[in-house]
Amino acid sequence: MTKKPLNDGSSYPDLTVGPIKHEAVGLPGIFHSMEPALTKLGPARTARLLTSINQKDGFDCMSCAWPDPDKRKALEFCENGAKAVTWEATPVTVPTGFWAENSVTELLDKSEYWLGMQGRLVEPVYKPAGEDHYAPVTWEKAFELIAGKLNGLDSPDRAAFYTSGRTANETAFIYQLFVRAFGTNNLPDCSNMCHESTGTALVETIGIGKSTIAYDDFEHTDLIIIMGQNPGTNHPRMLTALEDAKRSGATIVAVNPLPEPGLIRYKNPQTVRGLIGRGTALADQFLHIRSGGDMALLQAVAKRVLDAEDAKPGTVLDHQFLDEYTLGLDELKAHLAHLDEADVLAATGLASEEIDELADRYIRADRTIITWAMGLTQQKKAVETLRELINLLLLRGNIGRPGAGASPIRGHSNVQGDRTMGIWEQMSDTFLDAIEHEFGFNPPRKHGTDALQTITAMQRGEISVFIALGGNFVGAISDTAAAEAAVRGTELTVQVSTKLNRSHVVTGEAALILPTLGRTEVDLQETGPQFVSVEDSVCAVHGSHGRIPPVAPGILSEVAIVSRLAHATLRDTIDIDWAGFERDYDIIREHISHVVPGFENFNTDVRRKGGFVLPNGPRDSRTFDTATGKAMITVNHLESIERPEGRLILQTMRAHDQFNTTIYSLNDRYRGIKNGRDVIFVNPDDIAELGLRDGQRVDIFSEWKNEPDRVLRNYRVVAYPTARGCAAAYYPEANVLIPLASAADRSNTPVSKAILVRLEPAG
Numbered sequence: 001m002t003k004k005p006l007n008d009g010s011s012y013p014d015l016t017v018g019p020i021k022h023e024a025v026g027l028p029g030i031f032h033s034m035e036p037a038l039t040k041l042g043p044a045r046t047a048r049l050l051t052s053i054n055q056k057d058g059f060d061c062m063s064c065a066w067p068d069p070d071k072r073k074a075l076e077f078c079e080n081g082a083k084a085v086t087w088e089a090t091p092v093t094v095p096t097g098f099w100a101e102n103s104v105t106e107l108l109d110k111s112e113y114w115l116g117m118q119g120r121l122v123e124p125v126y127k128p129a130g131e132d133h134y135a136p137v138t139w140e141k142a143f144e145l146i147a148g149k150l151n152g153l154d155s156p157d158r159a160a161f162y163t164s165g166r167t168a169n170e171t172a173f174i175y176q177l178f179v180r181a182f183g184t185n186n187l188p189d190c191s192n193m194c195h196e197s198t199g200t201a202l203v204e205t206i207g208i209g210k211s212t213i214a215y216d217d218f219e220h221t222d223l224i225i226i227m228g229q230n231p232g233t234n235h236p237r238m239l240t241a242l243e244d245a246k247r248s249g250a251t252i253v254a255v256n257p258l259p260e261p262g263l264i265r266y267k268n269p270q271t272v273r274g275l276i277g278r279g280t281a282l283a284d285q286f287l288h289i290r291s292g293g294d295m296a297l298l299q300a301v302a303k304r305v306l307d308a309e310d311a312k313p314g315t316v317l318d319h320q321f322l323d324e325y326t327l328g329l330d331e332l333k334a335h336l337a338h339l340d341e342a343d344v345l346a347a348t349g350l351a352s353e354e355i356d357e358l359a360d361r362y363i364r365a366d367r368t369i370i371t372w373a374m375g376l377t378q379q380k381k382a383v384e385t386l387r388e389l390i391n392l393l394l395l396r397g398n399i400g401r402p403g404a405g406a407s408p409i410r411g412h413s414n415v416q417g418d419r420t421m422g423i424w425e426q427m428s429d430t431f432l433d434a435i436e437h438e439f440g441f442n443p444p445r446k447h448g449t450d451a452l453q454t455i456t457a458m459q460r461g462e463i464s465v466f467i468a469l470g471g472n473f474v475g476a477i478s479d480t481a482a483a484e485a486a487v488r489g490t491e492l493t494v495q496v497s498t499k500l501n502r503s504h505v506v507t508g509e510a511a512l513i514l515p516t517l518g519r520t521e522v523d524l525q526e527t528g529p530q531f532v533s534v535e536d537s538v539c540a541v542h543g544s545h546g547r548i549p550p551v552a553p554g555i556l557s558e559v560a561i562v563s564r565l566a567h568a569t570l571r572d573t574i575d576i577d578w579a580g581f582e583r584d585y586d587i588i589r590e591h592i593s594h595v596v597p598g599f600e601n602f603n604t605d606v607r608r609k610g611g612f613v614l615p616n617g618p619r620d621s622r623t624f625d626t627a628t629g630k631a632m633i634t635v636n637h638l639e640s641i642e643r644p645e646g647r648l649i650l651q652t653m654r655a656h657d658q659f660n661t662t663i664y665s666l667n668d669r670y671r672g673i674k675n676g677r678d679v680i681f682v683n684p685d686d687i688a689e690l691g692l693r694d695g696q697r698v699d700i701f702s703e704w705k706n707e708p709d710r711v712l713r714n715y716r717v718v719a720y721p722t723a724r725g726c727a728a729a730y731y732p733e734a735n736v737l738i739p740l741a742s743a744a745d746r747s748n749t750p751v752s753k754a755i756l757v758r759l760e761p762a763g
Ligand SMILES: Nc1nc2c(c(=O)[nH]1)N[C@H]1C(S)=C(S)[C@@H](COP(=O)(O)OP(=O)(O)OC[C@H]3O[C@@H](n4cnc5c(=O)[nH]c(N)nc54)[C@H](O)[C@@H]3O)O[C@H]1N2
Pocket: 063, 064, 065, 080, 194, 227, 228, 229, 230, 231, 233, 234, 235, 255, 256, 257, 258, 260, 289, 290, 291, 292, 293, 294, 373, 374, 375, 376, 379, 410, 411, 412, 651, 652, 653, 654, 655, 656, 658, 659, 660, 753
């Protein structure tokens, strides 16, 4: 195996670049999904695992937040779900001797791939200040150490508590409860780097930061527009829904700087036709847009819709809906009257006819769904772009009726549920009042730090203890060098994790790793086996029951870890029965049912097969919980990305064989990449214009204001049909190039999809 240190600039010796695939999944997909399981787990454990994924009595697959259909297939998972599940369920464990053999300094040279391959973490370990090794420690001692540190801080705001989106509802709820009882709202989470822009835009326009569709809506729609999303890799089960939608007559439009295989053609591994045939052609129209051009595209389509209405009054807009439920139409009309088509074409790189065609499809479709993911949210103008997306839907009443709606496709399997449970640095007073009422203490009201603010607060020396419930914070956040230096400046870092990653080796002065059970595993407590719950992209909540025995004895569940940490820290200062939470998760659900709207009968509802769907004003009754009580049509100033001569706009994205910072293999099958990740995809015309050649090695310099350039060295140029001027490289390696200050307006999400770069031949 190649051991590639993160960002060390050395190349993968075995890297090969082959042809691009023009279709997703099919026969190779199912084989690829079975192979890791079969080789590592043995057939019995594999069968148990794979037949429980996403079943009504099984566990929720942690690979994405794609919803489950009401009628489950025998195998309700995808290739990448199988990878995620087998990655966690591996019987390989990190041996006790590992810690004495490997110093933290030595581990800094290992890649994310290597770290993850060491197996499951099985015992708590502690690295005291001044030492270069972790060593095993008892759970009691671990909690005592953390509690001592937290209680010694001069203000609770000197600690930050990160959450990654795999955390289940029950854990998330007691975690935020602990953090607020301790006295801070410093609850940064992965959502700050992910769909935060969606939340910001949707809450102010439609009153809820969530999808307005249900799973069935895909069957009843006429048009699906997929923007800034690569479902073939990141939400493979969505392809089945798209295929079904097509079969019911829907049209699909994809908007992306890359012609992603899953967007173009799909072979469903669950059907015989999919296994042997050519599969289904998915996209009816592909818009090869320039990075960040989406706002201009959405405005241009909206303008065409308004013009069509002017030409034939009463036939295009949904006047009844607009009059009754929205505000702001006249302002939008006045604003778009001045939209300059030349600006639109420059920003999008598209031809007017292509935009006409999309507008025409939109006007002809009675019901439209727009889905989106990171291509829209991780942009400087993400919030404005999403406000435009909502404008377009509102014009034709495409919210709150069957087959229509706004559909952000979530990332982590429970990232949406974590927010519902209060993991947010700026929860509303209504939520905080409910906490106060239920638990009898007054939670802090001052907003806490989000992910980027946590790093900058560390830089200023204002945060000295960092605790993470899952995830890989330094691996996931921007500006790796700056982030790592910031974390190193803290006094204590604590990671609750299943497997090793970069965040375990870039530590504060002292550090702890607390191993935890994964979602696949049986969680046995005093009152019997426990289950947890999650909320998917379409607001459906259901139970997740671990089905395989824990990988080793002595690993605590996340609920147990949070309960014990809370008790060790708070003792009896607040009257909360933390130990009761660990004994019986129903007690946690009972509290949630008193605090979080929609969960009133949580313990009963979650036991129903298939779970329950949370209330959603826009979807259920066209109720918009905004400041005005109406859905807000907004005016947004068009701004597109300036690209100075000789520069490219670089996006950072996922390969097919990774889950965020977890690298399953060094391949990106659909894009033709094997045995390596140090590639930059560039349009052949740009390669020529820059005086480079395909296959050449280059250094990538990112330019940001007056700051010194950030650099990623010795990357191989791969000629690829990305939009002109738009390059692509893999996250997390390319995070070194993203300046900390480069964040989306208002949502403060790192601009991971638009980095201004210059390429120079490698020295
Ligand atoms: N197997 C697997 N599944 C996953 C994950 C994983 O890493 N692996 N991660 C999970 C998580 S946390 C998330 S958030 C989701 C991420 O799911 P995606 O958002 O699909 O992930 P990315 O790889 O970031 O892909 C972004 C897509 O947006 C396109 N894009 C980039 N810039 C622009 C732009 O300016 N305009 C438009 N229209 N498109 C653009 C890119 O070409 C790419 O197709 O997936 C989740 N599911």
